[in-house]
Amino acid sequence: MLFRVDPGSSVPLGDQIAASVRGAIADGTVAAGERLPAARELAGSLGVNVHTVLRGYQRLKEEGLIELRRGRGAVVTGTASPARARLGETAERLIAEARKLGLSDEEIVRVVRVGLAGR
């Protein structure tokens, strides 16, 4: 799996790492059950702080794409599918668009809630 980070970008490095994994799951390069590199290894590879990598992994865990287990490291969950990962990417785009319009977090959540209420 390919990780790309741009230290010059305004996007936090941890989020960039999460985006790499999400992208790899979305395009099918990484399948369920696959183990991600240990945080320390990946930090060394990319020249970033271990905590930065862990922040990215934590984010993926909250999205339900990976499981973090002590001693076993980060494993792509069985429920993580390319479609699920693309959904996360879509959410990222929604947030970016909304921020560009100057919406607050509350207002972004309200946009989603209004959409859901319409169903």
Add this chain to the structure above:
Amino acid sequence: MKRSTRSALPANNRPRGWIAAFPFVAAIAALGGVYAATAGRLPTRLATHFGDDGRADGYDSAQGFLTVCLVLLLVFGSAVVVCVQLRVPAQGGRWLTAAGYATAAATGYPGVLTLLGNVDATDASAVRLSLWQLAVTFAVAAAAGGLGWLLAGAEPPGDRPAPGAAPRLDLPAGMTAGWSRTVSSTPLAVLGVLTLCAGVAIGALADVIAGAVLVLGAILIILPASVRVTVDRRGLTLSPTLLPFRLHRIPLGRLAEVTSRRISAGKEFGGWGYRFRPGGSGLVLRSGDGIVLRLVSGREFVVTVDDAATAAAVLNTYLDRARSPQGG
């Protein structure tokens, strides 16, 4: 050096299959010819095995003896010819042919000696074949092997697969990329675990030292059975999937160019695991997609792993950066 002599030679168009088959055919013909010439003078019971003192201690009928010789020559002969024709292993045709010549001589020569020794014998137990004939057999086999080596000629060029493309990654300056993937071999892991169990059982029940040797062997099989391949700004790193240490690291500075192509474990490396062959080595856990690192020293190191093209692209991109005047 090796490369230049190989390309300077004209293509080796010798009929290698026929050359490989020749000694076995010759040995069968020699045995048949000697038997035809001496059949009337052979006893019904032949002395076919001899002890250290040259006395006969094993007997067989002429038909039985010839059948055993014929089967041996046919089995060895067809195995050698098939391997030479199929080029398995790819660069081993010359050695195989030489080994075939030596085997045919080491079977045919003692066979003929045995027949000749039995000629005009009234009592098979009185037939003698002295031990020094064993040394002569070795010499004949070695000479035949040498002849086979010369007849087979140099390995035909072009049976090394063509190198794949050397891809690049679209990586703007300032961006960092890293690539990581695991590759495992279930057969190797199973073999390792079985060896480990055997080692523990033997160590506990029979011999501690033999057990320890087996356990050590098991560790050497298990460690490379599942490996994480990491490719980044530092080079290529191999480490066991479950343990946090390095098996092997090739820094960027030792790399000349990186490509990816399909690798055949059997044909190119003759098996699985950490493999060595003339001009290269590698971790070959399966056939298929693999990274091919051409080192500054001219040697090759290969790692079979999925998505090898991306890994090659990352390394080539960092090589380009290191070579560009601005530096990485």
